[in-house]
Amino acid sequence: MxxxxxxxxxxxxxxxxxxxxxxxxxxxxxxxxxxxxxxxxxxxxxxxxxxxxxxxxxxxxxxxxxxxxxxxxxxxxxxxxxxxxxxxxxxxxxxxxxxxxxxxxxxxxxxxxxxxxxxxxxxxxxxxxxxxxxxxxxxxxxxxxxxxxxxxxxxxxxxxxxxxxxxxxxxxxxxxxHPTDCLLPGQNLVSGQKLTASVSAYNSSQGLFSLTVLNGSLAAYIDSDPPQYYYASDNPDSLYWSFDGHTLTALQYPPTSTAQFIKLGHDGHLRVYHFGDLNWEEVDYILSGDDCRYPMVCGRYSICANGGQCTCPVEVNFFKPFSERNPGLGCTELMSISCDSSQYHSFVELKNTEYFSFRFNYELNSSVFWLEGQKIEDCQRACLSNCSCKAAVYDPYRNMRGSCLLLNEVFSLIDGGLGTVFLKVQNSPNAPVIFPRQKTPFKVIIGCTLIGILLILSVCSALSKKRSEKRKAGDFLDLEPILPGILTRFSYNELKIITQDFNRKLGKGGFGSVYEGTLSNGTKIAVKHLNGVGQVKESFLTEVKTVGGIHHINLVKLIGYCAEKSHRLLIYEYMVNGSLDRWITQENGLTWHKRQMVISDIAKGLAYLHEDCSHKIIHLDIKPQNILLDQNFRAKISDFGLSKLIEKDKSKVVTRMRGTPGYIAPEWLSSVITEKVDVYAFGIVLLEILCGRKNLDWSQTDEEDVHLLTVFTRKAEQEQLTDMVDRNEDMQLHREAVTEMMSLAAWCLQGDFSKRPSMSMVVKALEGLVTVETNLDYNFRNVPKIGAGNQPREATISSKLPSVLSGPR
The missing domain is CATH 2.90.10.10 (Bulb-type lectin domain)
Known part of the structure; x- marks a missing residue:
């Protein structure tokens, strides 16, 4: 039965x-x-x-x-x-x-x-x-x-x-x-939870605006670092919710309503929607305040006036509209602020200008940098001495003592009011640095000085323009041999159309931002917009020359470029799954099989650069952010702006230090480097993939666990490497194989670069054709004196079948 x-x-x-x-x-x-x-x-x-x-x-x-x-x-x-x-x-x-x-x-x-x-x-x-x-x-x-x-x-x-x-x-x-961007009647929002708006009406990914309960108030902010608040109230009045200082509860109003919800929109507005006869209708607009007090109403660095009109600061030498046709997209700096040239920093002073977050950040005791009871000169000086500071907002009447707010990011400004905004700008080394509020009573001296400056500027400008034209001509003559039939040259206007005015940002790097675009044939592309001069120009030329002439399945394909006036842009194939760094720390990240595939792909890409090109190419900036993944999670190396080309017969090169802290090999201290610096960085990335954490993780409660290599050394000495395996369920099932692969990471991380394997040797180790060195030093900063390094041992060819180290072929 x-x-x-x-x-x-x-x-x-x-x-x-x-x-x-x-x-x-x-x-x-x-x-x-x-x-x-x-x-x-x-x-x-x-x-x-x-x-x-x-x-x-x-x-x-x-x-x-x-x-x-x-x-x-x-x-x-x-x-x-x-x-x-x-x-x-x-x-x-x-x-x-x-x-x-x-x-x-x-x-x-x-x-x-x-x-x-x-x-x-x-x-x-x-x-x-x-x-x-x-x-x-x-x-x-x-x-x-x-x-x-x-x-x-x-x-x-x-x-x-x-x-x-x-x-x-x-x-x-x-x-x-676990709310996203909506609250339904009966749903609560408590401290620790938040609503996060979408990027746009057609992109549901998390955007910039959030709403939360903080310090007894309902607070809305733009998710910068640190957050900047544009609304805060300890008694927000609405028929559509109740709030007791700790919990916001969405209410059904009227009680007979058919269907209703509250939504934080991509523009930062909080609205109530009700289903009418045939459609969803907006029935209330909850967050009070002038439209000009919303962070992105006019975009970055733009000034919002009555009626929502958007204009750039009048100093045309420093700012320009992002789009002439659409002033609401904001303004862009003509020259990015460089921490290496702080002596050329000055301010553009905007009198009678307010900033949306001034009052709210003060009331919420947020982590934005405040100075109270200070003079206006102290406010300027504090911003100039902090490279992260992009602007200083001063209000002489706040709390009757005067207050200063330092901003790491600048969003929309508000015309009118009693405050003053100082926008930090980067001057050209050829131009005089003039700080605001410098006064002299001698009018005749001022007049003569200005005339002299104008004459000097005119001469310098003419000479600079002449040199610039020669330089540009020389630059692009250098590019000519590799461009015809290989790379497409785009105009800046074409790229603005292709990227919808650079509206969909994919990410931000050291030299600029990357945007998504779509060609006329429907092909998606990634457009890297480089900001600044000098090193950025060098990075642009290096990348075009390096990637433009080589092709490999594990290198991101460069499709074209734009070099028009001050604009420098690079156009790449679009990689659906983004960069590797977003997957390493994800709670339910890549499977062991996919991680093996990614590791193998990176190794093969580097081996090609080091050994199979006409010139040896040292990448010099291998890190998870520069490893991109396609729709099948095949890895490709990107960002060759810091790479170095050397002749095949040269084994070493002397160059200034380049790369990202945490991935820089110890021999950089001598400025004499080989391709083994890439092997070292690969070892760091390999360890991050296996452990599912960043190399430098400041969220660790124990200071000794912040540096991954410190933990690796300690666990190796204690013979507890299995403790380091990513807690991902699939990785735990294969922890023995993962632990064994950590020995390959250790081999790549040897302090003596001569004891590290070549990348082709790493590929063979992954395929099970050679065994990993066993006599390893886990003190990865133990650097021998120049010339005292041991010669690398001959690889032992294995007659066995590929081991657990084998990756996909």
Whole structure:
């Protein structure tokens, strides 16, 4: 009898899984809770819906509500299925016979807003109680982290809350505790939680604006470093919420409202939406204040006047509009501030100008740098002495003593008021550095001095222009041999169109920012906009010459460039999965198999640079930020701005120190380096990949654990290297193989560069063709005197099959 029951249950469970992953035909097939684990759902979009101009396709999992407007939990995909999000949507749900219609989709919560998945992605509620989202290739994207918490089922409540519950129906995990950019009636926002707006109306990734509860106030801020607040109130008045200083609770108003939610928009505004007759309508605009008091209303460095008009500071020598046609995009500096040339820093003084965050940052006791009871000269001096400071805001009447606010980032400025804003600017070495507020009573002397300065500037400008033209001509003559038929030269206007006025930033590096763009044929590209002069120009020429003439599967492909007036831009192939650094510390990061593949790809790319090019190319800046991953997580080396080309027959080169702290080999102290500096940096990156943490991690509570190499040395001495393996579940399953690969990292990190393997030797070690050196020194800063290094040993060729070190071929 029991056996018959088991068979019946198995048949029932199989049918249940089939309906969960098949095309939903009738409303009866959608249930509001799932009980019993394990359970699996596959993203196979089958129900189409149209709302406004957005066409979405759904894979429903749970549905709650009896009216036509319902909460739907499941996958929602763009019309071409290129991006899919697991989340909760408010939708119009209608069924006619065997046909289901879903319209009006508003995504109010998403598990993977920063990491869209593809068709055939899976959601699994496992026996261990963990709800896990994996992409179609098996990459772990998100989980509830509820392993071992006796989860017995999944439920979508009538208020739109996704709940994991245990055998006693106690809530183990709920989506209400992890808001994205929306609050539903009945949902709380407490200290430690925040709403984070999307990048734009068409990009759901996390943007700049956030709302949180801080120090007894409801506070909205732009996520700079440190945050800058543009709204704060300990008694925010609204019919749509209640606030007691600790908890903000969203309310249903009026109580008869059909459906409603509060949303923090990509522009920083907090709005209430209500479903009307046929559409979502904005019914309230919650955060009070003039539009000019929103951080990005006019973009960076731009001045907002009454009526929302945006203008750049009048000093044309230092700022220009980002877009002549769209002044709301802000202003850009003509010359970036360089910490190496602080003697040429000065200020542009903007009188009767306010800054949105002045009052709120003071009231919230935020970590922004304040000076109180100071004179205006002290405020200027404090900003000039701090290279991170980009502007100083001074209010002589704040608290009757005068207050100074130092800014690391400058957003929209406000015309009018009693304050003064000093914008730090970089002067040309050929121009005189004039600091503000320098006065002299001798008018005749001033006049003569100005005339003299103008004459000197005119002569210097003419000479400089002549030299510049010669230099540019020479630069591009040098490039001519490698450009024809290989690289495309773009105009700056073309790139503005391709990148939509540089609207979608992918990242920021030492010499500028990288933006996403799309060519006319639909091909996505990455555009690196270099800022500044001098070293940036050198970096541009180096990169074009280096990458323009070489091609390898593990090097990012350079498509073209732009060299127009002061603009220097490089155009690369687009890498969907971004840089490696964002995956190293991710809680559910890359699998062991993918990490092996990434390690092997980096090694092969470096081996090609060192040994297979016509010139030996030393990269000099190998780090996770410069390793990019394509759609299949194949790794490619990028950013050759610091690289050095040397003749094949030369083994060493003397050069100034280059690279990123934490990845610089110890022999740099002598300025005599070889390609082994790249091997050392590779060893650091390899260790970061295996341990799932950064080389320098300042979040560590124990100071001895901040430096990864310090921990590595200690654990090696204690024979406890398994403790360093990334806590990722898949990595723990392979910890013995991971620990064995740490010996390869140690080999690459030897203080004596002559004892490090070549990158081709590393590739052979990964393929199991050579054994790793065993007589290793774990004091990685133990540098022998020049000329005293031992010769590298001959590699031992292995007759065995490839070991666990083997990566994909």
């Amino acid at each position: 029991m056996e018959e029951h088991r068979q019946c249950f198995a048949i029932f469970f199989f049918i249940y899984l089939v309906f969960c992953t098949s095309q939903f035909a009738t409303s009866q097939r959608l249930v509001n809770f799932i009980s019993g684990v394990p359970t699996l759902w596959i993203n196979r979009p089958s129900i189409g819906g149209k709302f406004s101009r957005d066409i979405l396709n759904y894979t429903p999992i749970l549905l709650e509500g009896n009216a036509s407007l319902r909460f739907l939990y499941g996958f929602s995909c763009t019309f071409d299925h290129t991006e899919c999000f697991l989340g909760i949507s408010l939708v119009l749900y209608n069924s006619t016979g065997e046909t289901i219609y879903i319209e009006g989709g508003q995504l109010i919560w998403s598990a993977n807003r920063n990491h869209p998945v593809q068709v055939n992605a899976t959601l699994q509620l496992g026996r261990d109680g963990n709800l896990v989202l994996a992409d179609s290739d098996g990459t772990l994207v998100w989980s509830t982290n509820t392993t071992g918490k006796s989860v017995s089922g999944l439920n979508l409540t009538e208020t739109g809350n996704l709940v994991l519950f245990d055998t006693t129906n106690r809530t183990v995990w709920q989506s209400f505790d």
